[in-house]
Amino acid sequence: MTDDTRKTQFDSTGVAAMVGFTMLMAFNQVLVKFVNTGLQPVFQAGLRSALAALVMTIFVYAMGKRYTIKRAYILPGLFIGFLFGAEFLFLFIALDLSTVSRTTLLFYTMPLWMAVLAHLFIPGERLTPVRWVGIAVAIAGVVLVLSERLFSEKAGGNLGWLGDVLCLLGAAFWALLALTIRLTPFGQASNETQLSFQLVISAIILIPASVMLAIIAPDSAVFGPLIRDFTPLIGGVVVFQVVVVVCFGFSAWLWIVRHYPATQMASFIFLTPVFGAAFGVLLLGEPLTFRLVAALVMVSIGIVLINRK
Numbered sequence: 001m002t003d004d005t006r007k008t009q010f011d012s013t014g015v016a017a018m019v020g021f022t023m024l025m026a027f028n029q030v031l032v033k034f035v036n037t038g039l040q041p042v043f044q045a046g047l048r049s050a051l052a053a054l055v056m057t058i059f060v061y062a063m064g065k066r067y068t069i070k071r072a073y074i075l076p077g078l079f080i081g082f083l084f085g086a087e088f089l090f091l092f093i094a095l096d097l098s099t100v101s102r103t104t105l106l107f108y109t110m111p112l113w114m115a116v117l118a119h120l121f122i123p124g125e126r127l128t129p130v131r132w133v134g135i136a137v138a139i140a141g142v143v144l145v146l147s148e149r150l151f152s153e154k155a156g157g158n159l160g161w162l163g164d165v166l167c168l169l170g171a172a173f174w175a176l177l178a179l180t181i182r183l184t185p186f187g188q189a190s191n192e193t194q195l196s197f198q199l200v201i202s203a204i205i206l207i208p209a210s211v212m213l214a215i216i217a218p219d220s221a222v223f224g225p226l227i228r229d230f231t232p233l234i235g236g237v238v239v240f241q242v243v244v245v246v247c248f249g250f251s252a253w254l255w256i257v258r259h260y261p262a263t264q265m266a267s268f269i270f271l272t273p274v275f276g277a278a279f280g281v282l283l284l285g286e287p288l289t290f291r292l293v294a295a296l297v298m299v300s301i302g303i304v305l306i307n308r309k
Helices: 012-035 041-062 071-097 100-107 110-121 129-150 160-183 191-216 232-259 262-269 271-284 290-306
Strands: none
Touching (some): 012 041, 012 071, 012 232, 012 262, 041 071, 041 191, 100 129, 100 290, 110 160, 129 160, 129 290, 160 232, 191 232, 262 271, 271 290
16 A cells, blocks of 8 residues: 555454554553653653654664655644644643543543544535534533542542543644644655654653653652652563554554544544553453443444444
8 A cells, every 4th residue: 555545434454453553552551651650751751752763763764764854844743743742741641640541531532523623624524413413422421521520539639630631632632633644744744754753843842841840840749750660660661662652553543544534533443442441440450430431332422423424
């Protein structure tokens, strides 16, 4: 398949890529939360971007390829790099404040915001009445899971509500990033160029931000020192994140964005909060409340309806 090939429907390759991507991204939430015990969340996000940019560069040149950075790529690339950095800043902090189950559910409402943006800005991807119903059902699910904070703070501590808000902000920034790739010349760049650009810009933003936050709020439970309780195991997990999650997983995501319809991605991305809830319960022993299950069902139904023709 060439870079210019674009499908009108998901084929077997696209289905396999999306299912694998959603499972990997759900598992990544567990990894991020674990690494947060050893590294400040913002510093972890910036360090991961910096190391992944280095690995990507080595890989690109080892394969005999070269980055192609045209003048038309620069401005949208800088904007996309900012969105990428903000997206993961919000997500990594949220995982420090809330459970993997809640965080994954709220963060992967991205298809809702993407569907609305596609309706407004991408010809041929307008929302039908059925899809609007899907958005309403999914939003009701989000409201349901958010309302749980009114009755209990056990899921995320006193700042659990902030984690929920940051998840939704991260989802919105992710949707805006995907839209920008679709609508600007930067979308014509190779997957390696797109990802490396995002990684470099986000690292330039996040690492200084983490240092500044450590200085400004040294005793903060969220920020504080860059190093918390770093161990060799945490170091190994960071390496896995850099090589498998970022370099392989995000490259696969960019390839999917380039080749398949934005609204149809929603039929598969809803699997991520399902996997995330399962991983949270099985690996971290997180509680699976009735409200969370009901919200998960509502968001999943809503996302499926969004994909209805």
